[in-house]
Amino acid sequence: MVRWLTWLRWLLVLPAAWVAWSGLAAAFIIFSCAIVAPSQRRVVTLVTLGAGSVVALVLALATHALPEFIAAVVSGLLTTWWLRGRTWLHP
16 A cells, blocks of 8 residues: 555656646746846736736647646746735835
8 A cells, every 4th residue: 555655646746846847937937027127027027927827828728738827827926926015126
């Protein structure tokens, strides 16, 4: 029984890592855009989130990658929310 659970755990690591990388990529893109244009951070984060969500939706529909789409949009929303409330860039 334990051996079966070990195999199952290792088989689930790769898909979980793939989904996590999708979310990390979305957060990195939004953060990078906010750093490039700090004075327009609020507008830039929303435009980047919108464009990124559309691209993620198109890719999800083409490849049937729903978990990756959800991870990218959720982490994009969280990054946008976090960056919009920060004053350490420019107000």
